[in-house]
Amino acid sequence: MNKSNSLYRIFSSTKTAVILFIILLVFYLIGSVLPYKGNCNNITATGTLLKIIKNLDLLNVYSGPWFLILSAVFFANLIVCTYHRLVHILKESQPVRLSTAFFSNQSNIVKMTLNGNFTEISEKTESFFRRRFYRRKPSVVVGDNIHGNVFVNGLFNPSWTSVFYHFSIVLTLIGCTITFLFAFEGEVTIFPDKPSEVALISKDTNWNKCVNSVRSWFGKTEPAQKEWIVPDDKKLVLSLKEFGIKYTPRPKLKDYPRSGFIPRMNQIWNIQKPSTSDTDEEKIFSSWLFKLIGNIAKTLLDTKGTHTLSVFSTEDTFFPIGYTSRLALKEHDSSEREIDIEVNSPLRQRGITLYQSAYDYKFDLFINDAKVDIKEDGKFTVSGIDGTFEKGEIIKGIFYDRNGNTSEIKPFVKLYYTPSVSDKKLPSKKEDLVHFEDGQVKEAKGVKIAVKNITAGTVLSYRHDPGLRLLWIAAPMFFFGMLYRAWGRWYTVYYLIEKACQNVNLYLRIQKKGIWADENRIIKNLSKRLAL
């Protein structure tokens, strides 16, 4: 047997697919426990394990060579399997030879003995399937005084659906490959009066990196320090007109234990702890289970009283329920237009999609009338005061109350203070300082603190993904193809009608596919048709 044939047999085999799935599973497991695109310094592995992780580059498992090779092999297996099954469907099948011997060698044969005319029964049986739009498959009847046929339902062979959705997986992998090679993304923070640019092209795609690697391999490298200049017609200029956040109060449950099944059951059913003054009899019957059953019965019989849990919210709970960026978009040689971007409502423009990703704030902080710079981690110190101050949440937006009222929130900043402790074993507790509204001056920790010019900025992420269109085509193909194949009813019916002495024998064999397929229904309906 030559190698190409055996290679074809390996790649067209379902067993190969199962083995490849197992290997893929191992890769997925690695990626689910090791931080993808993480840093070796941040993981806790040491010694041999760390060497293995570094040498095999397991922190970049999905962009590393091993996974890419495995994906290529899996892709080849998928293509060859799909082709193999397509060839099998298109090949003209030999006619089935129907005879009594054929049915005696098969399992799941149903035999019906009928009183009636052979010709009439043959015609009725054939018309039963034709009326249900079954198609005849090529068959040859062997023997005298017998009539038979092979019928299949549906407009096409169910194997076509299998080819269809396997082909859609091929398209999906092609789409993912296009994404891998040509997609790029980024993030831009925009404050009012400081427009930002978003480029519609990027030099940092994997495709460009591959091309540059190949060029350097052939000795043709890009000149060093060549500046990447994005032409004006390949840019979008965005200016922030307004950024708004909607808030609503976050409800809490009063006196509800943080965790614990029994403490929570006690609270729900108002089971009190036994007090020291209870009598012995009360203590015996005060076991938790008795109290629970008793309170359940009392509640169901409506003699318990009006104990309910208590839902409330406080003035300082602000739960964000929506962010909207109102922007002015300017393209080369066109006029400015206003656009809105919200979470789950991105803007798609010239191959780039802009998403509402997050938001940012800036403000000026004055301690004793002197401006203070806050570090990137949000912390700052004040001379003469032991400990660290920290910038907390900044609230600015519209407040939507539970009863439908809205009000504009006076913007404020939360500041925290953490004292330094001499004993490092004791954790220092972060203290919530007074909230600072915009323009307000307050005293805290012996100093005058003022916050001014609280300004909200929007953080937009953007992405260019040319593979997405193919995925939008492949995904419904995959889903509907698989759904149709799995949930459909597919039958292949072999039957033979034999003229016996005074009766007619009907032999029936039904092969079925699909979860709703039920051969007993066909047998029952056919029996009714033949008036059994």
Place this chain on the structure above:
Amino acid sequence: MSGIQPMPTMEIFERDSVLLTLELRLLSIIILLYGLSCATHILQIIVSMFRRHFVVGNIATYILYAAAAAHTALIVIRGIAEGKPPFQSKYECLSWFAWTNVLTYIYVQKKWPRVHFPGIFVSMLSIAALFIATNKYDPVVTPVSPALQSDWYEWHVIIAFLSYAVFVVSCSMELSYLFIRLFNLIENSVIIGINKGFNTQIRKRDYLDYGIPAEALNSFRQMSFKLVLAGFPLLTFGIVSGAAWADNAWGRYWSWDPFEILSLITWTAFAMYLHAMSLPSWRRVGGSVFNVLGFFCMLLTFMGSGWLTRLFGLYSMHAY
């Protein structure tokens, strides 16, 4: 023309308090009913070891029906209180998961009314889910964060949980098939030993003692395969709709997030199962192994992703 006056905030909180109290009390009664059903199913198995008698099992099934009805009422109350389908928080997701499991099992169980093994697994899983929900998570109805305000999200959750429920019932049936065969083997070995040793004529046990005629045993196992065949497209839709939602909300349809990878692991495990079932040499053992593996992967995806991310210090946008 006078408009409808909005309720004052205090009255809204009072209404929420009453609804939440009613809901949590109903939940504890449901846990009790699931527990009773599970215990009665186990009792039926014990009774089956001595007599071919299914009354206890029927009682177990009726208790499960009562629990399912109560749970449906709970879901409706929660939906009314929230004003949207109740699967926005982990607490609600666990309740929804238990409910869909039980409803799917009840639908499938009608075809095999005397087989009570799967009822044990399904009711145990539902008890565990509700117990974790009551023990660990905050039951208060919270507002929905902006990322979850998407039609894709709702379809993603409904269809994904439906697929989970189908896989739970499939695995229950697969394990039941294995247990019945194993129990039968062990019991008959013991009976043969006793008959030989003590010269008695104790009747050997057959599959009908567990509620399945011998000729229907393969059909029972085939049901497990059909369930995975039904659930696999649903799981695929769950992953695809999740990707569509992620693309709309976060700008990337796939981020190799631990939760996403775990869902892909589940999908791959069931794909392996379906392929193995088409190979005669892999069908017997491989099929059962992959079905159970897929079930555990599904559990890990749903319940374990938060635990996994905390254990390994990973970031996941799905950890909540």
